[in-house]
Amino acid sequence: MTIAASTELICFLILSVVIIAGGIGIVFLENIVYSAFLLGGVFMAIAGLYLLLNASFVAAAQILVYVGAVNVLILFAIMLVNKREDPKPIKGLQLRKIISAGVCAGLLALLIRVDLTTPWSLPGPTSIGELATERIGEHLFTDYLLPFELASVLLLMAMIGAIVLARRDVLITDVGTGKEVNQGLIEKATSPLLIDKNSSS
């Protein structure tokens, strides 16, 4: 084994351990701030995997978007909602945990089995390295032109929707009749079925 190959292997092993340990930590740590920081670490390690695959543009995009935007946004959300409140105990939590652990273990077993039985075509396509940026740009303006343009509509709509939901200046009159309104559902809240039956009988 050459020095290059063994270095690559060592890097891959370290990154994999970081990703798996970080992923487990995100799920199991009680403090959500630690989870958020671990998530940032996992994103960075995934960017490292992309670098190992010689996909530097994807790695840079991963760091910019996931670490720079998504993870920071999560931290902001945690900081804005600094309400200390103990969650109400959920009935049958232990049973639910066991069931979901069973489902996840089953899925993992299935994935491992499929992974071992599938005849993978190895080695995969050779990486094109620095040309990747150019190639991605070509794809965006040829065969992925439609999704690329649609993404702009998606972003515009998401922005407008976020503004509508977040802005405070609310309309308090009905444009048609001039009556005061409260921006709620027209249907008034109703009591659930069981209470209803008990009160009427």
Add this chain to the structure above:
Amino acid sequence: MPCLGALFINSQSLTAPGELLNLSLNAWAIAPEGAVLIAMLGTLLVDLAGEKAAANWAPPICYVGLLTALGLLAMQWNGPLESSFLGAFLSDNLAIAFRSVVALSTLISLLISWRYAEQSGSPVGEYAAILLAATLGAMLLCGATDLVSVFISLETLSVASYLLSGYMKRDARSSEAALKYLLVGSAAAAVFLYGASLLYGISGTTNLQAIGIALITSPTPLAALALVFVLATVAFKIAAVPFHQWTPDVYEGSPTPVVAFLSVGSKAAGFALAVRLLIGCFGAFDNQWKLLFTVLAVLSMTLGNVVALAQTSMKRMLAYSSIGQAGFVMIGLVCGTEDGFASMVLYMAAYLFMNLGAFACIILFSIRTGSDRISDYAGLYQKDPLITLGLSLCLLSLGGIPPMIGFFGKIYLFFAGWADQQYLLVIVGLVTSVISIYYYISVIKMMVVKEPYEASDVVKNYPSIQWETLGMPPLRIALVTCVLVTAIGGVLSNPLFQWANSTVAGTPLLQQAIALGSQINIG
């Protein structure tokens, strides 16, 4: 057909710089979506002039945009079958039929929304713009033939739906609905991406047709796993049991016109996606996905119709009934015969009118009374004959009572299922139809049979009927149109049958699947 696939693979590998730039985009295929997009931008611009201007000008802009889209779709009917955007989109008859259903459902949903949005004090312009964006996503989803376009259009539809279901931001129920929908929907999108990445890994292409060919030549266990993941997303979108848990809560908390769109437009897009993915891509796993879909259909019909019996809220009842109706439509998809596909398209069109008619009636009732409890409808025929008549006709049609359009749709579905020897599905369908008639009729009984002194307090204090308020005339037009089509469409359904049949005839994808299916039967 394989030679066409080889051509596709060639064009995929032809990604040398400059070569692809000379190929024709064939962008005319998405002209209807362009009309919707222009209407959306126009609505947003008008909205800058203030709420009053938006309330006056947004409706006509939306009508013009959607009607233009429908006109352009009609012009594309039976047009040349060229893949546009280098394999990202295909405007075959199936896509046109489903896009028309989506556009028409948006048009009717908008007609019935104005008064509702104004009476709740929500900004009207942005509401219309977001609904049009959802329509754009749903329409592109119907014709998308590439995993990337499928995903982006699916997300456009989903994100717009989350926003719309949380649109009544001062109401906790609406926020709860939006949050639940967002969380479950994001999980479904993640599962879809996982499945899609597996498909890309197996075949090395994102084109659905090329993936289909790759799966036929080398079916691996990995592909079966991808099938399960993709199927889960489709089932989430059409709200099939057991992927339905979001439906009742979201339907109850969302603004009612949004529910009308979600139950018809979004579902139609989901079925188009199912056809594209399952028939176009997983042809090699025909038996597997049909078995899974049979299970989903049986569960949906049974659970949807049985749980609907116990509901006291009209919106919740229609939510469960829509789960059951999706189960009926799935019979057509499972058959895979010419009649099966045609009956699926026909039932989707019939469902559009009868379901939106029912929603128009319950929206009108809640605008006048502020209630959607079934018990509050007691004795309504005394005060409001129009709602009583319209709701009765639409519910009878949903239940499949003879002269209505729903009866013909349902009988065609069951006929197609029986001819294809799907006895289990047809028998479950028949039994659950009878159950559904029970709860539909109990609403009608509540409205019609009660004596005046038995009427609910809401009906006793019923306001005088006025149609002059801003936004009421469109609601009346939508209501009367839907009810008329539901009532008369059944008797004059021949054009609809022809339309459904030529949809199937003009779609190479479906013809191929039918030919394959009949070969297996003969052999």
